[in-house]
């Protein structure tokens with residue numbers, strides 16, 4: 001027979017420190033980004049990502065877990081370095097913008113491996129745009145031709161300004177040439193980048209956008225194999241930063257470009273499913289970017305080479321971004337304590353805690 005239940009006092013009802021998980025809302029993420037500064041934060045994030053690429057081998061790695069539908073994909077992206085564990089929830093729905101919604105939204109969590117307790121829950125829609133751009137620029141540092149100053153930005157959606165500013169912050173790009181099949185998207189980027197210090201040129205075609213550009217970024221969204229760049233458009237010595245091909249049956253480059261370019265990628269097991277690499281035979285050569293970053297493989301070797309970063313986005317980049325946020329919010333007001341974890345005084349008396357709260 002159950003005995004009388006003593007109700008908890010207000011002090012006892014208040015969650016203990018262990019129950020509280022720092023939560024970074026979209027509002028607080030925007031404050032944090034402005035506090036650090038967009039370009040300084042892109043540089044700092046690139047540093048965190050680079051550090052984690054250097055210790056690539058010690059991470060748990062798996063292709064992301066994808067749930068596909070006719071209209072999009074929902075994915076979970078987990079990894080761990082043995083001390084911390086992180087995952088991101090992210091979607092990709094190219095039709096969403098027509099319905100007033102974003103193509104990509106995300107949130108993520110970092111946990112302590114020793115206790116298994118979460119230590120951070122955060123929005124990651126903005127953070128994904130920042131980390132994707134930082135990763136692109138980090139890769140371009142090793143792969144773009146020396147002295148690159150002009151980039152083409154094809155696909156002028158949510159990621160575009162971030163991609164452009166990261167190339168400015170890390171490589172010193174001073175000119176961006178924009179193209180999108182929707183002129184309103186190009187107008188939006190041109191408006192947002194006015195005052196950034198960049199020369200912004202709006203173009204009427206992809207051919208026009210790549211004129212004189214040493215870095216060609218493709219960041220389009222379509223749920224099919226598209227041909228954003230054809231072989232004849234790609235001259236010697238350029239670096240292609242291919243961001244938008246990141247799902248089975250969703251690519252951006254003509255196969256002949258992929259065949260001719262020197263390919264660099266994140267995690268082969270995932271890129272084979274999702275990247276431009278899905279167009280190529282099993283034995284197609286590539287270099288893993290972490291090897292370039294850690295100095296065990298060369299990046300760009302000469303001025304004539306066409307380099308291709310076949311980016312799909314990998315969990316370790318999100319882990320780095322989560323580490324950055326955990327470190328940077330300490331001692332600030334850019335988070336709220338979220339009562340996320342049940343924390344009974346007697347760890348085995350979860351039921352008693354429930355009954356005393358009634």
Ligand SMILES: NC(=O)c1ccc[n+]([C@@H]2O[C@H](COP(=O)([O-])OP(=O)(O)OC[C@H]3O[C@@H](n4cnc5c(N)ncnc54)[C@H](O)[C@@H]3O)[C@@H](O)[C@H]2O)c1
Nearest residue numbers: 103132155157158159180181185219220221244311312313
């Ligand atoms: N590699 C990564 O790590 C990573 C990270 C985030 C997003 N992505 C991918 O990047 C892509 C862009 O994401 P977003 O959030 O900017 O999407 P978005 O929907 O906001 O923007 C995509 C833009 O591409 C344009 N577009 C579509 N087809 C085009 C074409 N043939 N030529 C020129 N422009 C075209 C659209 O008009 C739109 O403005 C998506 O496919 C997304 O899945 C990749």
